[in-house]
Amino acid sequence: MDLSAINPILLLASLMVAATPILLAAVGELVVERAGVLNLGVEGMMITGAVCGFIIAVATGSPWLGFIGAAVGGAMLSLLFGLLTQFLLSNQVATGLALTLFGLGLSALMGQGYLGIRAPAFPDWHIPFLGDIPVIGPIVFQHDPMVYVGVLIVAGVWFFLNRTRAGLILRAVGENHDAAHALGYHVRRTRMLAIMFGGACAGLGGAYLSLVRVPQWTEGMTAGAGWIALAIVVFASWKPIRLVLGAYLFGGVTVLQLNLQAAGAVFPLEIIPNTMLVGVILVILLQVLNLRRQNINYWKLLMFSILCAIISIALHGITVPFKVEYLSMSPYLATIAVLVIMSAGRAPGSLGRIFHAAR
Amino acid sequence: MIALDKRPQPSRAWSYAAPVLAVVLTMLVGGILFAALGKNPVEVIRTIFLDPLFSKNAWFYRPQLLIKGAPLVLIAVGLSFGFRAGIWNIGAEGQYIIGALCGAAVGLAFHPMESWLVFPMMIVAGAIGGGLWGLIPGILKVRFGTNEILVSLMLVYVAESLLAAMALGPLKNPEGMGFPGSRNLSQYPSAANLELISGSGMHWGVVAALIAVIFAYVLLARHIFGFQVRLAGQAPRAARFAGVNPARMILICMGLSGALAGLAGMFEVSGPAGQVTIDFNVGYGFTAIIVAFLGRLHPVGILLAGAVMALTYIGGGIAQSNLGLPAAAISLLQGMLLFFLLAVDVLTHYRVRFLNKAVA
Numbered sequence: 001m002d003l004s005a006i007n008p009i010l011l012l013a014s015l016m017v018a019a020t021p022i023l024l025a026a027v028g029e030l031v032v033e034r035a036g037v038l039n040l041g042v043e044g045m046m047i048t049g050a051v052c053g054f055i056i057a058v059a060t061g062s063p064w065l066g067f068i069g070a071a072v073g074g075a076m077l078s079l080l081f082g083l084l085t086q087f088l089l090s091n092q093v094a095t096g097l098a099l100t101l102f103g104l105g106l107s108a109l110m111g112q113g114y115l116g117i118r119a120p121a122f123p124d125w126h127i128p129f130l131g132d133i134p135v136i137g138p139i140v141f142q143h144d145p146m147v148y149v150g151v152l153i154v155a156g157v158w159f160f161l162n163r164t165r166a167g168l169i170l171r172a173v174g175e176n177h178d179a180a181h182a183l184g185y186h187v188r189r190t191r192m193l194a195i196m197f198g199g200a201c202a203g204l205g206g207a208y209l210s211l212v213r214v215p216q217w218t219e220g221m222t223a224g225a226g227w228i229a230l231a232i233v234v235f236a237s238w239k240p241i242r243l244v245l246g247a248y249l250f251g252g253v254t255v256l257q258l259n260l261q262a263a264g265a266v267f268p269l270e271i272i273p274n275t276m277l278v279g280v281i282l283v284i285l286l287q288v289l290n291l292r293r294q295n296i297n298y299w300k301l302l303m304f305s306i307l308c309a310i311i312s313i314a315l316h317g318i319t320v321p322f323k324v325e326y327l328s329m330s331p332y333l334a335t336i337a338v339l340v341i342m343s344a345g346r347a348p349g350s351l352g353r354i355f356h357a358a359r
Numbered sequence: 360m361i362a363l364d365k366r367p368q369p370s371r372a373w374s375y376a377a378p379v380l381a382v383v384l385t386m387l388v389g390g391i392l393f394a395a396l397g398k399n400p401v402e403v404i405r406t407i408f409l410d411p412l413f414s415k416n417a418w419f420y421r422p423q424l425l426i427k428g429a430p431l432v433l434i435a436v437g438l439s440f441g442f443r444a445g446i447w448n449i450g451a452e453g454q455y456i457i458g459a460l461c462g463a464a465v466g467l468a469f470h471p472m473e474s475w476l477v478f479p480m481m482i483v484a485g486a487i488g489g490g491l492w493g494l495i496p497g498i499l500k501v502r503f504g505t506n507e508i509l510v511s512l513m514l515v516y517v518a519e520s521l522l523a524a525m526a527l528g529p530l531k532n533p534e535g536m537g538f539p540g541s542r543n544l545s546q547y548p549s550a551a552n553l554e555l556i557s558g559s560g561m562h563w564g565v566v567a568a569l570i571a572v573i574f575a576y577v578l579l580a581r582h583i584f585g586f587q588v589r590l591a592g593q594a595p596r597a598a599r600f601a602g603v604n605p606a607r608m609i610l611i612c613m614g615l616s617g618a619l620a621g622l623a624g625m626f627e628v629s630g631p632a633g634q635v636t637i638d639f640n641v642g643y644g645f646t647a648i649i650v651a652f653l654g655r656l657h658p659v660g661i662l663l664a665g666a667v668m669a670l671t672y673i674g675g676g677i678a679q680s681n682l683g684l685p686a687a688a689i690s691l692l693q694g695m696l697l698f699f700l701l702a703v704d705v706l707t708h709y710r711v712r713f714l715n716k717a718v719a
Contacts (some may be wrong), residue, residue: 040508080698089363089709090701093447093508097648098701102694107685213517219687231509325524332513339505356365356709 005110011255012139019251020150021046021205021213026236026243027154028201034161035194035234036174036350040096041081042202043226044103049074049203050210051107054114054217063122063211067146067204074203075196077103082195085354086188092352100226110218119215122146146208151244153201158240170194174348177355187355202226224332231335235342246338253334257327268319273312280305282341363709370631373707378653378660381700382667388699389692398682406682407674407692420673422560426631428669429564430455430623432662434647436571437619439656440579444591448613450496450511451620452644454489458621459628460525461488463541463635466550469528470542477549481625482563490614492518497613498501501606507613517639526637541635544628552630564626568665569621575658584611592660620644642690646672649697668693 025042032039052073057066081099097323103136124144125131161167173190174181181187209225210217228250236242280301386408390400411420434451441448458506464483469477493584496510518702545551555561591598591608599605623643650668654661675689 075714084702085696086706088702090704094652094697095701097449098697101645102691102698105687105689105691105694109685109691112685112687174495224513227509227512231506231513234506234509323524323528325520325527329517329520332516335513336499336505336510339509340499340503358361 009135009138011016011155013142014145014255015248015251016140016147016255017213017251019247020147021208022225022229022250023150023154023203023230023244023247024205024208025226026247027150027157027240028198028205028231029229030233030236030238030240030243031157031170031201032194032198033351034174034238034348035170035191035196036177036348036353036355037085037191038092038096038352039078039081039099039195039198040093040230041103041226042198042229043101043222043224044100044106045074045077045199046103046206046209046226046229047107047201047220047222048077048103048110048213050221051111051114051206051217052203053207054119054210055110056219057120057207058114058117059213061120063120066119066211067207070203070207071200072203074199074201074206075227076199077106078199078202079192079194081199082192086191086195089285089354089356090190092354104220111219114217115219117217119217122212122215144212146204146212146241149204150208154240161240171348172236174350177350177353181355181357187357191355192325195320202229205229228331228335231339234347237342237346249338250331250334254331261327263323268317269315270312270318273308273315276308277305277312279341286341307341362712362714363705364712366708366710368677369707374655377703377707378655378664378700380703381464381653381696384699384703385692385696388695392688392691393684396684396688398684403678403682403684406678407671407689409674410674410677411670420677422554422558423590423673424666424669425560425565426562427672429562429568430627430643430663431647431650431668432568432665433571433623433626434616434620434644435650435654435661435665436568436658437616438647438651439575439654439661440588441616442651443656444588444608444612445595446497446609446612447508448493448496448511448616449508449648450493450513450644451616451647452490452640452642453511454514454620455624455627455644456515456518456522456640457492458485458489459624459625459632459639460522460530460635461485461621462625463544464525464530465660466544466547466629467542469549470547473549475549478552478563478629481550481629482622485621485625487621488616489624490618493613493615493617493620494610497610498673500613501609502595507609511613522635522639523637526635526639530635532634539637543634545630545633550629552626562626562630564623564630567622572658578637579658582678588612620647640652646693649693652697653700673694698706 025046029039029042049070053066053070056069057063060066077099080102081095084095085092122144124142125148131137133141143197158166161171169180169185170190172183173185173187177187180190205225206222209221214221232243232250233248235246283301386404391403393403394400411417411424414420422563434455438448438451462481465484466477466481469480492514495510495514496505496507498503499510500507526539526541532538532540532542535542545553552563553565555566579588587598587601587603587608590601591603591605622639627643628635628639647667650661650664653667654664671689671693675684675686678684679686680687
């Protein structure tokens with residue numbers, strides 16, 4: 001397998017860029033879900049943000065204004081979701097789906113005259129001193145500003161949720177809206193603000209795709225990024241710091257898959273049993289670290305790993321050429337795998353439930 | 360000040376009126392949107408909703424109603440069971456693709472052998488393929504507690520990649536001069552899903568959709584499973600006490616909706632579409648979600664809603680070619696319809712009360 005064409009430093013550097021849109025959308029959704037609202041419309045808000053940001057950036061020539069426009073666009077669309085779920089008490093799952101379908105149509109309509117245009121350049125920052133550190137510098141400190149904005153938002157959300165009074169109220173509303181209401185907190189107001197924050201973040205994530213990552217506008221360009229963001233929130237057990245881990249993991253899978261496509265590498269079949277072995281190790285690791293407590297039959301696990309090892313030896317040296325169509329499945333398959341391994345977190349108590357204060 | 364009081368029972372009258380009101384509201388707001396796009400709103404609305412049925416070219420469009428409506432109804436009927444029970448299969452698009460691939464693969468494997476057995480085998484393959492694809496999120500939910508919404512949706516993207524791989528690889532037409540896409544099944548009599556009555560649009564998929572509607576109606580109204588589905592949706596705790604096995608319910612609902620979506624895909628690939636191509640799927644799986652809700656998750660309602668939705672596809676196509684209406688405007692209109700329906704539905708479950716300032 002010829003992997004020498006892949007530069008590990010560039011790989012890790014582009015990992016951060018690939019993870020940023022998902023991280024931005026996911027951190028917004030995390031706040032929404034901590035407030036007890038399940039907004040499945042992330043994909044729709046993301047793509048609307050992508051087109052809003054693109055249009056404004058092209059019109060003004062400023063990517064920064066584009067990002068602001070994208071945040072406003074995403075928030076406006078989420079307002080629609082908020083109105084329906086909070087005031088007209090509609091089902092959140094159905095409304096979220098409607099938001100996604102609506103957003104996909106809206107964005108395609110808005111972006112009609114903008115196909116094939118390039119977005120204005122958004123130069124990378126070369127952070128002095130830090131950017132000059134060998135290896136770490138190019139990986140971490142030579143990106144465009146939005147990468148750091150994303151990380152800052154996550155840090156801000158962590159601080160807000162865990163260290164401020166308003167964050168405590170938001171969590172209370174999410175855990176038990178009836179109790180929060182009885183204590184005199186404004187359930188609807190809190191949730192509307194959270195929903196709008198989620199929409200703005202999703203918009204930013206979408207605009208990052210159309211202004212930095214691609215950087216062009218095409219219909220349906222988010223290609224499931226919004227749904228992956230939703231999955232990462234579950235993966236992160238609704239905790240902001242773990243969100244970064246999850247997003248970078250997905251960035252890694254995406255970037256690796258793109259690099260393998262470019263390198264025209266071949267796929268050694270022994271990777272399949274080897275991955276299963278890694279999975280076994282991961283399960284044991286999670287057990288030891290107490291992240292997921294479960295009764296495990298270690299005897300079965302041992303037999304399984306021996307079987308994997310035998311298959312691995314049997315398949316040694318047999319390769320299949322990589323095909324783009326199969327490689328492009330990997331981010332989605334990775335999402336499913338991660339959901340299977342990590343779905344032990346406890347969701348906010350009132351997540352997805354309709355709040356109706358009886359008078 | 361306006362207050363909402365929860366009705367003890369959902370209003371019957373409003374549950375019938377809400378979809379109609381939603382369609383009317385969509386026409387109104389859609390008209391405003393079209394006016395903003397510089398079109399004559401009355402003309403566009405008439406083109407979308409009336410021309411396919413009543414214009415002088417309607418003889419050409421009416422059969423299309425069945426062709427577009429059948430997959431929507433077939434998929435939506437399957438989805439409605441899960442949606443009633445709170446099991447959200449939103450990956451019907453993927454199950455539709457896999458059903459088409461399995462059906463086409465069986466058909467192509469027998470090419471050019473002529474036998475009446477080929478088509479029934481394709482039907483079975485399509486249903487099994489779609490059903491198994493739908494069971495994946497079901498099994499993962501039962502076994503590992505994963506969220507079926509996310510997994511079923513991720514599998515749509517996987518299925519799309521698989522479709523591309525198949526159209527470019529194993530299922531590619533060996534006599535196709537290197538173009539992507541399979542042999543044309545409609546030119547292979549044993550595997551073709553041809554019109555049953557010439558010029559009517561009536562193909563086996565339409566028959567299957569009608570059977571599914573009748574079957575679903577009987578199941579829902581007369582069978583214990585239908586009762587359990589309704590119970591699990593309305594009172595999950597009561598359902599548990601009544602001995603409804605949630606795991607079994609999830610597997611049946613996911614498998615059933617997957618199988619019906621797979622069937623829809625299979626009938627499409629062997630009939631109207633004719634061949635496996637990279638862009639074979641056109642979003643029926645997602646539109647069917649709107650159809651299911653618009654039809655109030657009831658088989659007969661879904662039949663009507665499927666017809667309305669098929670109308671927007673056909674009328675949208677006419678408006679696109681005759682009036683230059685962008686294709687995206689139609690998907691926007693469909694999304695809007697679901698929004699309005701969900702908004703109007705507040706009247707079904709709640710009673711609106713106007714409060715006096717003095718009292719409040």
